[in-house]
Structure formats: structure tokens, C-alpha cells
């Protein structure tokens with residue numbers, strides 16, 4: 001069984017309070033960094049760990065930190081991305097709600113390395129109650145000398161604030177997030193300049209996901225090298241996976257990267273198999289944006305090797321036969337699931353969430369939603385399926401931010417792997433009724 | 448005509464405190480947090496008068512408030528019921544029966560999505576993924592997430608909310624999400 005680095009104490013009663021968190025060796029990384037390390041040696045450890053961004057893109061964290069511009073006399077910021085809006089993802093909420101001090105500790109240690117005097121946790125508005133939990137934990141951290149002036153007599157001072165959003169998936173995109181932090185609409189910025197050069201209020205800024213920042217704590221405590229030995233190849237360390245859909249045990253699991261997908265789905269330690277003993281039809285492995293894969297391709301690569309929960313293995317085969325680890329939002333669908341209807345919920349989502357700046361995304365997402373609606377209504381044609389394919393290809397790569405790709409990829413993958421289902425819906429509308437395309441839980445009926 | 452919006456002294460003090468969280472001169476950054484306070488204090492929605500009032504507090508143009516308020520889905524630009532029932536409709540919740548929950552509430556309260564009951568108690572809305580996919584289907588009402596919904600649970604919840612009769616806001620202090 002793998003060791004947990006982030007969720008080791010998630011079930012300890014009172015772990016959300018400072019007293020219990022501190023008893024469990026909490027804030028040790030801040031002590032270590034401030035007393036016996038320099039900003040540079042902290043960065044070295046993060047580089048050695050091989051940690052990659054847990055927000056979805058998997059960019060090496062140490063490298064990102066090393067890009068941070070350091071013009072003299074200009075403030076630098078660390079901004080934590082707690083927007084968590086990618087459908088299928090709920091790990092950051094779990095971590096912040098259960099162990100708020102872990103994030104705060106990671107923020108302080110990271111800010112020390114980056115030379116940030118102030119940091120912000122940008123959290124999605126729907127998590128207002130979680131923001132209150134964080135505010136309380138920050139207060140406790142101030143009261144116990146981990147925040148404020150001259151922390152532990154080191155000369156390092158730091159202030160931390162929670163910033164609440166108000167319902168907009170696009171604000172998870174880092175430049176839209178910064179716009180929102182500045183009190184504006186969440187329209188992504190044209191890059192370059194990247195946030196490392198000109199981020200919050202035009203100052204050099206690092207934006208990292210909640211889980212990325214939390215992982216800095218075990219990396220500093222145990223050393224980057226020890227962290228890099230967990231996992232497989234360039235997928236080092238542990239990853240929080242949000243598991244949902246038709247499984248026996250939905251929830252957040254911390255896995256060693258490299259765990260076989262089959263074990264993750266069927267082992268009682270994780271998802272516990274498919275609900276009601278049904279068979280697996282498809283999985284969206286890394287949040288709504290990544291390509292859906294049919295059962296045979298999620299369990300094994302096209303070469304017939306067991307598929308592993310790692311950046312490389314999930315990506316094996318490219319988009320033709322592979323997918324992405326993404327945010328780790330793992331959505332499982334059984335054989336009763338209508339892939340077309342599921343895709344419709346995604347298309348509707350991206351249409352709703354497009355910020356509207358770029359025409360291909362603003363118009364394309366709405367168009368795709370409408371066509372899928374038409375197909376599900378029993379009025380689709382074969383030409384509509386081809387049109388969907390055509391539209392998605394014309395969004396990809398033609399927008400300021402990757403929301404365009406995020407909307408296009410699920411459509412492409414669904415058609416690529418489940419074209420027969422689309423064709424059945426348009427040639428035999430009766431089949432749509434037969435499927436009844438959604439799962440009725442027996443426990444959903446009134447008593 | 449309703450009376451001019453004005454924060455209670457504690458709320459105004461909180462708003463002023465929030466404005467100090469940012470670098471010198473960048474207090475506009477407090478706009479979204481203050482709009483949340485305003486929505487909670489002024490009947491669950493942002494009227495033009497409320498938005499003008501917020502603009503005055505921040506010393507910015509009203510248009511800067513309107514353009515932000517209209518961008519974010521949690522801000523209501525029209526009145527809503529005391530309990531704004533926001534049911535997730537995205538993939539994982541749909542897989543677990545969210546459509547049944549919506550249909551059930553719609554029938555029970557005799558309102559369609561986007562409508563409010565005549566007594567002003569409930570508004571029904573479907574929303575996108577709430578970050579609660581592992582405990583689907585889920586409904587947010589104010590600050591609270593109601594998870595692992597069943598139709599029976601929904602019936603009980605509606606009863607409780609109706610008998611309490613109070614407005615639920617995102618800013619409410621709630622202990623934990625789970626019921």
C-alpha cells in the first residue's frame with residue numbers, strides 16, 4: 001500500500017484546527033525552510049522532486065518558479081488557484097476543507113522561496129463556506145506567529161488573504177484568474193507577457209494549484225529526492241484523484257503515480273468496481289476537458305500494455321488512442337450510459353462558461369450544444385455528426401486561452417471512439433428513447 | 448420604490464477592511480467580495496441601486512460594477528426566492544440522476560427552471576459542476592451543499608426550508624457541507 005503524503009492525517013479528529021495540525025508535525029516545513037534553508041535551496045528541492053503542476057497542465061513547478069522575474073523594488077506574488085471548476089474535480093475542496101493548514105503551510109514555504117511578501121488564495125465563489133474555513137485557519141496561523149512580521153525571527157514577513165470568486169469556470173485559467181483578482185470580468189489575457197513577468201497588478205506572479213502548493217510541504221520535509229522516488233518516470237510523487245460516476249466508492253484518493261488504472265477502478269482500496277456489478281463502458285480520466293476513452297483503451301494502451309495512472313501512460317497513443325491525466329477528475333460510466341447525452345452536458349457546460357472574447361469559442365460552443373440537442377431530440381442527421389467534427393476542429397488552436405481546446409477535445413474523442421452510437425441516434429431515433437440515456441438510481445425513488 | 452441601499456455599520460466596516468487587502472490604489476480588487484456582501488444584505492440580488500452604492504464605496508464608475516456583476520453566474524440581477532435551489536446538471540450529477548431531482552422539484556413546487564414560487568420562497572435553477580461530483584447528485588442553497596440527494600431527502604429539505612422561512616445566502620456561516 002502506498003504512503004500518503006497529503007492526506008495522511010485527513011481523518012484525524014480536529015485536523016482542521018491549528019492545535020491538532022501542529023501536533024501532527026504541522027508547519028515543520030516552514031521551520032526547516034526559514035531556519036536552515038535559503039530561497040534558492042528550497043527551489044532546488046522543488047526542482048529535484050520533479051513535481052508537476054496539479055491544476056491540469058502538468059508543467060514542472062520548479063521550472064515555473066525559476067522563470068519568476070525579480071526586478072529590484074517590485075513586489076512579487078504567489079496566487080493559489082483554488083477555482084476548481086473542471087467538471088469531475090473535487091480534490092482541492094476536500095483538501096482545503098479537511099486540512100486547511102496544509103495549504104497555508106505550503107503557501108508560506110513557497111512564498112519564502114519566491115520572495116513573495118503577500119499571497120492570495122483565489123477560491124471559487126461556490127466554495128464560500130470553504131473560504132470561511134481558510135480565513136479561520138489563516139487567523140490561527142497569524143496568532144501563532146506563522147504569518148505576519150519577521151516569522152520565527154528569520155527576517156521573512158508574509159501576509160496571506162483569501163479572495164472569493166463568483167461563479168465562472170474561466171477564472172481557473174490563470175490570467176483570467178488574475179483579472180478576476182483585480183476586480184474585473186474573467187477575460188483571459190493575451191500571452192506573452194506571462195504572469196511570471198507581469199501577473200497580478202502587473203507584478204511578477206506565480207499561479208499554482210492547491211494540490212501543487214500542498215505538495216511542497218512533504219517535499220521540503222523529506223527532500224526533493226525522496227519525493228522523486230515515488231511514482232514512475234517523469235510522473236513523480238502522489239496525486240489526488242477525484243473519482244465519481246458509476247462506481248461503488250466515489251471519493252478523493254491519494255495514489256502513487258503509476259498505479260494501474262484497472263487496480264484503481266476495481267480494487268476495494270479505491271473505486272471498488274462498477275456500481276451494481278455492471279460493466280464499464282467509458283472513462284473520462286482527467287476532468288471534462290480530456291478525451292473520453294472506451295473501456296478497452298482506458299484499461300490497456302493500444303499496444304496492449306496495462307494503462308497506468310501517470311502523465312505518460314494516460315497520454316500514450318496521443319489523442320488517437322490515449323488521453324491525459326489532467327486535473328485527476330476521474331468520471332466512470334457503466335454500460336447504461338449514453339455517451340452522446342454525457343457529451344451534451346459537457347458541450348452545454350463549455351457554452352455556458354465561454355467568456356465570449358474569441359468568436360470560434362463563443363459561437364462554436366453554442367453551435368455544438370445546439371447540434372447535440374437536436375440529435376438527442378431525435379432530429380439529427382449524419383451530416384450533423386460530420387458538422388460537429390468539423391466545428392470542433394475549427395475551434396482548436398484558434399482562441400486566446402485553452403478553453404477552446406477544452407471544449408473541442410471531448411467532442412472529437414466522443415465521435416472518434418463512439419461514432420456508432422451517434423449514427424444510431426440519427427438513423428434510428430427510437431434508439432434514443434430505448435436508452436433513456438440516464439441512470440436512475442434505485443435510491444432516488446421517493447420512499 | 449424601495450429605500451436606498453445602505454450597509455449595516457458592521458458590513459461597511461468589513462467592506463472597508465477588505466479593501467485594504469491589496470496594494471495601494473488597487474482597492475477595486477475588493478469588488479467581487481463586496482458584491483457578495485451586498486447580495487446577501489439586500490434581498491439576494493443586485494439591483495441597479497445596490498450596484499451604484501457599491502460603486503460609490505469603491506469610488507469607481509457604476510459601469511465597472513455592472514460589467515462585473517453581469518459576468519459572474521452567482522450574482523443575481525433579478526430578484527430570487529429566499530431559497531435559491533441550485534442543482535448541478537453536469538456529467539457526474541447527470542449520471543447519478545440529477546434530472547430526476549430537477550423534475551421532482553419542478554413538479555412539487557410547480558415552477559420551471561428560472562422561476563420563483565408565488566410566495567417568494569423558492570427559485571429553481573440548474574448550475575454547472577459544483578465540485579461535489581463524488582457525492583452526486585448535489586444541490587447548493589446559499590452556503591450549504593446538500594449532497595447524495597434522494598427524492599426523499601429533497602422533500603424533507605424543502606419542508607425544513609419552508610418552515611424556517613428564512614433567506615439563505617452564500618455568506619452564511621455554516622459548519623460543514625455534509626448532511
Ligand SMILES: Cc1cc2nc3c(=O)[nH]c(=O)nc-3n(C[C@H](O)[C@H](O)[C@H](O)COP(=O)(O)O)c2cc1C
Nearest residue numbers: 053054055081083084085172173174208209212402
Ligand atoms: C479553462 C481553464 C480552466 C482552468 N481551471 C483551473 C482550475 O480550476 N484550477 C487550477 O488549478 N488550474 C486550472 N487551470 C490551469 C491554470 O491555467 C494553470 O495552469 C494552473 O493554475 C497552474 O498551476 P499548476 O502548475 O500548479 O497546475 C485552468 C486552465 C484553463 C485553460
Ligand code: FES
Nearest residue numbers: 535540577579580
Ligand atoms: S458534476 Fe455535479 S458537482 Fe461535479
